[in-house]
Amino acid sequence: MATHRRRFLQYGAAPILYPFLARNSSAASIAGSDYYPPPDAAGGWRTLAGAERIRKVAGMDLDRLDQAFRYTATTSQHGGLLVARHGWLLYERYFGRAARDVTPNMYSIGKTVTSLCCGIVLDEHRNRIPKGLDQGVFTESYLPEAFPLADPRQASIKLGHLLTMTSGMREGNSGIVRGEVVKLEAQPPAAKLDQDQAALRAPMWTNPGGGYSYSSQGVHVVSTFLRHIVGMELQAYFDQKIARHLGFGGWGYAMDTAAGRLPHTPGGAGVALRATDALRYGYLMLREGNWMGKQLVPRDYMALCRQPSPYNVHSPYSLQFEVNADGHVFGAPRDTFFKSGAGGFCLYAVPSLDLVVYKLASVNRPGDYDLGYGRNTAKTDDARDTWAPGPSDQFHDGPINGDAGTRRTLEMVIAAITG
Numbered sequence: 001m002a003t004h005r006r007r008f009l010q011y012g013a014a015p016i017l018y019p020f021l022a023r024n025s026s027a028a029s030i031a032g033s034d035y036y037p038p039p040d041a042a043g044g045w046r047t048l049a050g051a052e053r054i055r056k057v058a059g060m061d062l063d064r065l066d067q068a069f070r071y072t073a074t075t076s077q078h079g080g081l082l083v084a085r086h087g088w089l090l091y092e093r094y095f096g097r098a099a100r101d102v103t104p105n106m107y108s109i110g111k112t113v114t115s116l117c118c119g120i121v122l123d124e125h126r127n128r129i130p131k132g133l134d135q136g137v138f139t140e141s142y143l144p145e146a147f148p149l150a151d152p153r154q155a156s157i158k159l160g161h162l163l164t165m166t167s168g169m170r171e172g173n174s175g176i177v178r179g180e181v182v183k184l185e186a187q188p189p190a191a192k193l194d195q196d197q198a199a200l201r202a203p204m205w206t207n208p209g210g211g212y213s214y215s216s217q218g219v220h221v222v223s224t225f226l227r228h229i230v231g232m233e234l235q236a237y238f239d240q241k242i243a244r245h246l247g248f249g250g251w252g253y254a255m256d257t258a259a260g261r262l263p264h265t266p267g268g269a270g271v272a273l274r275a276t277d278a279l280r281y282g283y284l285m286l287r288e289g290n291w292m293g294k295q296l297v298p299r300d301y302m303a304l305c306r307q308p309s310p311y312n313v314h315s316p317y318s319l320q321f322e323v324n325a326d327g328h329v330f331g332a333p334r335d336t337f338f339k340s341g342a343g344g345f346c347l348y349a350v351p352s353l354d355l356v357v358y359k360l361a362s363v364n365r366p367g368d369y370d371l372g373y374g375r376n377t378a379k380t381d382d383a384r385d386t387w388a389p390g391p392s393d394q395f396h397d398g399p400i401n402g403d404a405g406t407r408r409t410l411e412m413v414i415a416a417i418t419g
Contacts, residue, residue, distance in 0.1 A: 033354070035087035036292045037283065039247025040100075040276055045089035055418055058085040064416035065091045071412055075405040076344045076361035077387045078104075078369055082279050083413055084356050089279070096384035097369035098360045103272040105254040105368040107341030110271035111219050113238050115163055115320035116289070118222055119301030120241050125229050133160035133304075133311065137225050143200065150201040157208045159225070160311035162218045163319045169221075170205040175213035176315045182211065195262050196224050212314040216268030219320065223267025234265035245291050246284060248277045250374015269341070272371050275360060278347060282356040285337075286349045306337040306351070331411030338410065346406040353417065359409050 037045040048054045051062040060083070069081045069091075078096030082089065098104065122132055129135050138146055138154040149155060153168060161167040175182050184205050193201060199220040205213060223234045230237055235253050243251060254270040255262045273281065284290075285305070289297030301319075308325050309318045316323050324336040338348035344361030362368060369380065 033087075033287065036287075037087070037089070037276075037280060040249050040274075042247070045084065045276060045279070046087065047092075048088045048090040054090050058088050058090045059417055059419040060085060060090060061416045061418050062091075065413065068409060068412035068416065069093050072359060072361075072405075072409055074389065075409075077384050078360070078362040079344070080275060080360040081409070081413075082275055082358040082360075084279055084283065085417075086354050087283075089276070092275070094275075094360065095381070096362070096387070097380040097382060098275070098362075099380050100275050101249075101374065102369050102380060103251060103274055103371050103373040104345075104360065104362065105270055105272050105371060106278065106345045106347075107269045107343065107363070108216065109278075109339050109341040109345055109347055110253070110266065110269045111216070111320040112285075112339045112347070113271050114219050114223050114226070114234060114267040115305065116297045116301075117226060117234060117237055117241065118159070118163065119289075119297050119305075119319075121226055121229055122301065123298045128229060129159070131158075133158065133163070135159045137162060137221065142225055142228060143221070145196060146200040151204045153204050153207055158311070159222065160309065160319075161208045162222050164309045164312035165212050165214055165218060165317055166209050166312045166314065167215065167218045167221075168204045168206045168208045168210060168213075169202045169215045169218045170213045171202065171215050171217060172213065175205060175211045177206075177211040178314055184213070195220070195264055195266070199224065199267075209311065212312055212317060218268075220267040223265060226267075227264065234267060242281075242284070242296055245294065245296055246277065246280045248280070248374075249274055251277060252371065252373035254368070254371055272373050274374055275358060278358045279356060282347045282349050282358060285347075286351060286354070286356045306335065306349075329407045329410060331414055332407075333414075336410070338406070340403065340406045344405045346409070348410050350414070353414065355414070355417075357410060357413050359406060361405075 048057055054060055054062050065083060072079055072081050073095050078098045080094035080098040081091060083091035122129055135158060137143060137159050138149060138157055140147055157167045170184060173184050173186065175184055187203055199217040202217040226234060251273045253265055254272055284296065288299045289295055289302040305319045305321050306323060307318060308323060316326050316328055321337040321339050324332050325334050327334055329336060333350055333352045335352050336350045338346055340346040343363035344359065346359040348357040
């Protein structure tokens with residue numbers, strides 16, 4: 001018990017969170033917990049086929065999963081649905097340009113990469129980050145290029161604030177303060193700055209901890225901080241610490257923008273994985289950061305990712321994961337945690353159900369499916385390149401909202417569980 005408490009303090013978490021972990025520490029001790037899928041080049045996931053076998057082994061109804069897939073196909077131009085339970089890949093279907101071997105830009109799912117890498121760095125470099133998540137980030141030793149500070153309030157931003165979107169930095173026109181949405185005043189057009197400076201000088205709308213506002217720039221600040229600590233790009237660090245262990249079959253980051261190629265790995269978006277590798281990544285989260293007996297991401301950090309954070313009392317968003325402890329996703333257990341990306345991408349983990357789900361989507365830009373990492377040998381269907389959501393259909397009353405689509409997809413998959 002004392003060891004767990006010391007580890008929590010290492011990450012800067014409030015001690016009150018310790019009893020929660022103690023009651024739920026055996027979440028991974030369930031069916032399939034000793035199985036880890038080999039790389040696709042070495043045989044890949046074990047699979048189930050046929051409605052009877054899927055029901056008997058994985059306890060899921062194939063017809064209901066087909067219904068969830070049909071719903072998914074009404075929410076984006078290209079996409080797919082993969083479901084694994086008890087370590088069995090039991091459902092894998094795609095539409096449009098999506099396929100197993102393509103590597104689409106998963107957008108904000110990439111924020112979880114920054115978070116998990118941060119958890120590893122906090123463990124491996126604790127002498128340089130002694131306060132853990134309580135560490136102030138905007139200092140001349142960590143981020144010398146941020147000085148002079150664009151706003152004096154940045155001096156009070158902690159690592160935990162950046163990872164839970166409560167740093168006070170803003171990008172959009174709204175925020176959330178203790179569950180209530182607040183409109184923010186319009187900002188003048190931002191000055192044209194390079195990748196790092198645009199993040200380091202993002203405008204503040206409140207004091208650190210004063211409210212939640214989604215900020216990709218804030219997460220890029222974390223990746224800049226990590227880059228200085230470990231001396232390498234985030235992509236190289238993730239490859240070394242996680243991707244190689246999971247046996248990814250080719251992956252990368254979407255680095256090309258309208259303004260040119262980015263000089264650094266974008267901390268807030270852009271990771272591009274093959275579909276079955278994305279599911280492996282979700283399986284790592286389901287297994288509390290453990291892969292084949294090796295703890296790739298500290299278990300205590302993973303525990304903090306899947307529960308409400310003391311750094312964010314405003315919304316159900318933890319260390320770059322949406323958490324369901326408040327039950328706002330009505331059809332999902334309260335230990336569910338997940339991360340969505342633009343267009344409706346989403347990666348879900350439900351420990352109590354031993355379930356991981358990956359929903360592919362698109363932002364209606366075919367180029368996002370032509371990034372070229374890995375094999376990309378699949379013959380995909382471009383017939384949906386002109387697709388757009390209709391005004392209404394059997395599933396919804398108008399063009400689908402991204403968040404609603406990701407949550408409903410999960411609820412429909414969970415509804416397919418028979419035992």
